[in-house]
Amino acid sequence: MIIGVPKEIKSNENRVALTPAGALELTRRGHTVYVQSTAGIGSGFEDSDYIEAGAKILQTADEVWAIAEMIMKVKEPIAEEYPRCRPNQLIFTYFHFASSEELTRAMIKSGAVCLAYETVETKDRQLPLLIPMSEVAGRMAIQEGAKYLEKPVKGRGVLLGGVPGVPPGKVLIIGGGVVGTQAAKMAAGLGAQVVILDTNLNRLRYLNDVMPANVVTMFSNEYNIRRLIQDTDLIVGAVLIPGAKAPKLITRDMLKLMHPGAVLVDVAVDQGGSFETTRATTHADPTYIIDDVVHYCVANMPGAVPFTSTVALTNATLPYAIQLANKGWQKACKENQELLLGLNVVGGKVVYQGVADAFGLPMHDVAEVL
Numbered sequence: 001m002i003i004g005v006p007k008e009i010k011s012n013e014n015r016v017a018l019t020p021a022g023a024l025e026l027t028r029r030g031h032t033v034y035v036q037s038t039a040g041i042g043s044g045f046e047d048s049d050y051i052e053a054g055a056k057i058l059q060t061a062d063e064v065w066a067i068a069e070m071i072m073k074v075k076e077p078i079a080e081e082y083p084r085c086r087p088n089q090l091i092f093t094y095f096h097f098a099s100s101e102e103l104t105r106a107m108i109k110s111g112a113v114c115l116a117y118e119t120v121e122t123k124d125r126q127l128p129l130l131i132p133m134s135e136v137a138g139r140m141a142i143q144e145g146a147k148y149l150e151k152p153v154k155g156r157g158v159l160l161g162g163v164p165g166v167p168p169g170k171v172l173i174i175g176g177g178v179v180g181t182q183a184a185k186m187a188a189g190l191g192a193q194v195v196i197l198d199t200n201l202n203r204l205r206y207l208n209d210v211m212p213a214n215v216v217t218m219f220s221n222e223y224n225i226r227r228l229i230q231d232t233d234l235i236v237g238a239v240l241i242p243g244a245k246a247p248k249l250i251t252r253d254m255l256k257l258m259h260p261g262a263v264l265v266d267v268a269v270d271q272g273g274s275f276e277t278t279r280a281t282t283h284a285d286p287t288y289i290i291d292d293v294v295h296y297c298v299a300n301m302p303g304a305v306p307f308t309s310t311v312a313l314t315n316a317t318l319p320y321a322i323q324l325a326n327k328g329w330q331k332a333c334k335e336n337q338e339l340l341l342g343l344n345v346v347g348g349k350v351v352y353q354g355v356a357d358a359f360g361l362p363m364h365d366v367a368e369v370l
Contacts, residue, residue: 003034071093155263160187
């Protein structure tokens with residue numbers, strides 16, 4: 001198979017979809033890998049590293065998109081890339097369709113085969129291609145939240161860990177999945193007082209067992225959220241419904257209950273956000289303030305630490321990419337239920353229920369496209 005790796009062009013996106021090590025694993029199996037020149041620079045990989053791994057370098061994105069049977073990316077195509085997508089071309093990337101009707105309709109129009117990292121799912125309901133970036137984003141949520149609590153950037157002026165004689169800051173994490181767990185570990189490590197909310201009692205029992213003493217668990221409901229936010233310095237939105245829009249758990253009116261200078265970090269922004277006041281921001285302009293509450297809603301948080309993120313992502317995606325390249329997408333999806341669940345839009349048809357529901361689009365049985 002001919003595999004193309006274009007350079008990411010979303011604002012301040014420095015990740016790349018494939019490391020030289022990943023390229024080597026594909027080329028040694030007889031596949032051809034084309035990488036756009038300088039695509040790996042932001043993650044610390046030179047063109048020469050890819051050439052040494054057996055890949056070939058093309059100068060422009062147009063060349064890569066035109067020749068590739070499978071495009072591997074990190075982020076969803078943006079408007080500039082829509083015309084490059086072509087019928088029956090496999091695009092393997094994070095799509096997060098439910099957060100963008102424009103993207104969804106553009107991919108329907110393109111006729112491409114859109115296989116989304118974020119909906120590849122194992123039998124035990126794990127999301128193996130989302131987990132590594134969720135781990136990065138969860139840890140970054142605390143790192144960034146702590147920074148924006150500082151007074152020079154309009155925060156409340158609270159040190160999360162406190163000092164002797166001064167109590168530590170308070171962190172509320174809504175969602176006890178991968179993002180929430182990693183955020184809680186980071187916040188607890190800094191010495192903050194941490195509360196994790198979730199609706200899954202079994203998950204809360206697990207977290208209660210493994211977390212340190214400065215982390216407590218509570219059942220997630222509106223009553224508890226309204227009570228807790230009144231005395232919280234940093235809130236992390238970490239709720240995920242695979243392939244669907246995130247629920248709005250903090251409404252606009254709730255901001256009035258919070259301390260001026262408190263910080264909201266919405267890791268669910270890719271899926272529309274956990275807060276009613278969420279709107280996607282960039283690393284170049286990461287925050288905005290509503291009702292004296294600082295919002296950090298960067299849609300590609302792991303892009304700020306591209307070396308770590310790129311290596312972690314390739315570690316997870318490569319086994320699936322090898323299956324797709326070896327067998328072709330149709331056979332690979334027939335034989336692997338995890339990949340089958342990754343299909344979202346195929347040949348102009350929506351085949352993932354969460355995407356169809358998000359925009360009232362016709363839902364097609366995935367068997368139609370296989």
